[in-house]
Amino acid sequence: MKSIASTSEKILDIAQSLIVAGGYNGFSYADISAAIGIRKASIHHHFPTKAELVSVLVGRYRQQTETGLKSLREGISSPAEQLQAYVSYWHSCIRDASLPFCVCAMLASEMQMLPEDVASQVRGHFHSLAGWLASVLRAGTENGFFQLDKQPEEEAQILMASVHGAMLSARAFGDPGLFIAIVAPQIARLQAPD
Amino acid sequence: MKSIASTSEKILDIAQSLIVAGGYNGFSYADISAAIGIRKASIHHHFPTKAELVSVLVGRYRQQTETGLKSLREGISSPAEQLQAYVSYWHSCIRDASLPFCVCAMLASEMQMLPEDVASQVRGHFHSLAGWLASVLRAGTENGFFQLDKQPEEEAQILMASVHGAMLSARAFGDPGLFIAIVAPQIARLQAPD
DNA sequence: ATTTCTCTACCTACTAGTAGGAAGATAAAT
DNA sequence: ATTTATCTTCCTACTAGTAGGTAGAGAAAT
Incomplete structure (x- = not known):
């Protein structure tokens, strides 16, 4: 794990934190330049247009997420604990303000005025996250850990919405603890009685 | 119900639809001017600064919401149906694209870079909405309509997050039906077994 | 007659994006 | 080994357009 960060990666890093704070229209090349x-x-050399920059950024984010979720499924045996780990990840991000909001959740709220490239990337993220959650829920149901009221796909959508909504509430109230207070009961509810 | 709309109200109307589409940084005085x-x-005559315009806008939105929620509580006897009416309101807004996102949910995502006036208004809306939901849940519990796992205040936060998360998912996937698919089970879950 | 509104005309700061060149590293040709 | 050419990266300087906001004149309503 080297700490050498190429210029283009530094650009993406700061752009990501700026998007998380203020969305697509909430940052400019000048902001990155100053940061x-x-x-x-020089930023235009690496990323000719803003749309391309954000598209690459979301692509990177999706890949990081994909990798992270995959390693959760491989490194943790219990589906309940996989879910817990996913939620804990966001809890710490919000608590220490390192990534206090999902990039794609932020961009999804601006969906109507996003460049089409970016919009479809965001849709893709939502789709694959919902897919991951559904597969965890399905595995947990087959093993008797979970007892679902609805189909895994539908429960996954409900859970994903709760997570994003909880991020929003935590941000609105400026209270990181609110995130877990909202999400934890939603996970507990899925657990099968022992 | 008169259809005479003063200039300042027309400004607020179009600004609101622009904010819902793209957030605080997603619209300009030029956009309103053209619309x-x-x-x-002339817009600056009515609203000297953008921060003031949005602050007044959110104030008006809060008042409309307060009035609407109050009339739901007064016009409908069953707490379960009050809740249903609230959700149905948003469902139609999203379906016919008249107000396909909560202004305050939109602004909450940009909280970190909002003028303080606006930010506190948004916090205020979240607070009073959570309060309304909690009081409906409490009334429903006392009358035996609802059976809650947690305190009404906590269940209200969970429900509010689900609603906002469901709005986001519906927008991300471009599927209005997803809103009700996510929210309906969350309400059903609160119902006491008959 | 005064207040309210809208206008033209303008300002400064900032937006994304471009043109063209300089510095340095790398690789190829001599 | 040294020249030559190429590539990458960053720079200064610039463009056209848009941002929020202002000054002051002219209507319009009270």
Whole structure:
């Protein structure tokens, strides 16, 4: 794990934190320029247009997420604990303000005015996250850990919405603890009586 | 119900629809100007600054919401149906795209870079909405309509997060039906067994 | 007659994006 | 080994357009 970060990665990193804070229209090349000490034009060398920058950024985010979720499924045996780990990840992100909001949740709220490239990336993220959650729920049901009222796919949508809604509430109230207070009962509800 | 809309109300109407579509940074005085056929400078006469415009807008939204929720509580006797009416309201808004997202949910996602006036208004809305939901849940519990796992206040937070998360999912997937598919089971879950 | 509204005309700061070149590293050709 | 050419990265300087906001004149309503 080297800490050498290429310029383009630094650009993506700061752009990501700016998007999480203020969305697509909430940041500019000048903001990135000021943050990493490089001229605006140099950013255009790495990412010709803003739409392309954000598209690459969301692509990277999706890949990181995919990798992270995959390693959760491989590293943790119990579906209940896989779900718990996913939620805990976001809980710490929100608590220490490292990534206090999902990039795609942020962009999804601006869906109507996003470049089509970015919009379809965001849809893709929502789709694969819902898919991961559904597969965890299905595995847990087959093993008797979970007892679901609805189909795994539908429960996954409900859970995903709760997580995103909880992020929003935590942000609105400025209270990181609210995230887990909302999400934890939603997970507990899925657990089969022992 | 008169259809005479003052200029300042027309400004607020179009600004609201623009905010719902793209957030605080997603619209400009020029956009409003083009939409209602008035010069930019004339908008500044009614609302000197953008922060003030949005602050008034959110104030009006809060008041409309307060009035609407109050009339639901007064016009409908059953708490379960009050809740249903609230959800149905949003379902139709999303379906016919008249107000396909809560103004305050939109702004909450941008909380970190909102003018303080606006931010506190948004917090206020979340607080009073959560309060309304909690009081409906409490009334329903006392009358035996609802059977809650947690305190009414906590269940209200969970429900509010589900509603906002469901709005986001519906928008992300471009599927209005997803809203009710997510929210309906969350309400059903609160119902006491007959 | 005064207040309310809308206008033209303008300002400064900032937006994304471009043109063209300089510095340095790398690779190829001599 | 040294020249030559190429590639990458970053720079200064610039463009056209848009941002929020202002000053002041002219209507319109009270």
